[in-house]
Amino acid sequence: MCDTCGCNITPGNRHLVEEGGKHEHTHDGKVAVEVLQNLLSENDHQAAHNREHFDRHQVLAINLMSSPGSGKTRLLESTIDAFRNKYRIGVIEGDLETENDAERIRAKGVPAVQITTGTACHLDAHMIHDALHQMNLDSIDILFIENVGNLVCPASFDLGQHRNVTLLSVTEGDDKPAKYPVIFRAADHVLITKSDLLAVLDEFDPNKAEMAVRHLAVEAPVSLTSAKSGDGLDLWLSWLEEQMAEQSARRREGKTATPTIAPEGQHLHAHG
Numbered sequence: 001m002c003d004t005c006g007c008n009i010t011p012g013n014r015h016l017v018e019e020g021g022k023h024e025h026t027h028d029g030k031v032a033v034e035v036l037q038n039l040l041s042e043n044d045h046q047a048a049h050n051r052e053h054f055d056r057h058q059v060l061a062i063n064l065m066s067s068p069g070s071g072k073t074r075l076l077e078s079t080i081d082a083f084r085n086k087y088r089i090g091v092i093e094g095d096l097e098t099e100n101d102a103e104r105i106r107a108k109g110v111p112a113v114q115i116t117t118g119t120a121c122h123l124d125a126h127m128i129h130d131a132l133h134q135m136n137l138d139s140i141d142i143l144f145i146e147n148v149g150n151l152v153c154p155a156s157f158d159l160g161q162h163r164n165v166t167l168l169s170v171t172e173g174d175d176k177p178a179k180y181p182v183i184f185r186a187a188d189h190v191l192i193t194k195s196d197l198l199a200v201l202d203e204f205d206p207n208k209a210e211m212a213v214r215h216l217a218v219e220a221p222v223s224l225t226s227a228k229s230g231d232g233l234d235l236w237l238s239w240l241e242e243q244m245a246e247q248s249a250r251r252r253e254g255k256t257a258t259p260t261i262a263p264e265g266q267h268l269h270a271h272g
Helices: 029-056 074-081 100-106 123-134 181-185 208-213 233-252 261-271
Strands: 060-065 089-095 114-115 140-148 164-168 188-195 222-224
Touching: 029 060, 029 123, 060 074, 060 233, 074 089, 074 100, 074 140, 074 233, 089 123, 100 114, 114 123, 140 233, 164 181, 188 208, 188 233, 208 222, 222 233
Parallel strands: 060 140, 060 164, 089 114, 089 140, 164 188, 188 222
Antiparallel strands: none
């Protein structure tokens, strides 16, 4: 499935499977599975290199994942406003087309690099590596990676980030964690967004949504937030400050942090 939709072969790793590439692509089924497994291995190798790069520059990298329209960019705008005088923020934006989101972030005076993925429905570590050539990490404290809107594939690929955040909008169903468990199992923090709309979307029950997350044996914090009204953002901002403190402590000890990568998602991509 994933090989058919094109999400394994991305602009970042295409050179590995093109003619003459390290893992030249083939239509033979058995070898195709081997190629996909090799691509995941190459991705993980590149991700580790990216993470070393972040650590060396004392940068905390956060990967934001969600379906399209959940409010990732609006959340970033509010976070930038709140931390403007405290932390230096940079953003990598991932979309199939356009620079719309990157332009919104740049309008806040924050450096943003847009990655357009074409047909690929997620970012990979090679794309992030290429984007980093356009960023000065010495001038950044927190790097946010806004992944492509998709509730499946982004959870299966390590980008080199330290933490994953999954957003669930109240405009979606409160059973989304049960329907799309992979991306919620990969979360270090779950944000239920657009809470200001609950007055008109009363069929969404935040307690049911959190219970659906807990049924997945996920212990990550679940916060109800509205980037528009500001309600609940203090919990999100406090969590980020905790992550910054933990990252600083890790670096003093020469350690790092790796995100949760859902093993079932990787299996689907390697054998899909």
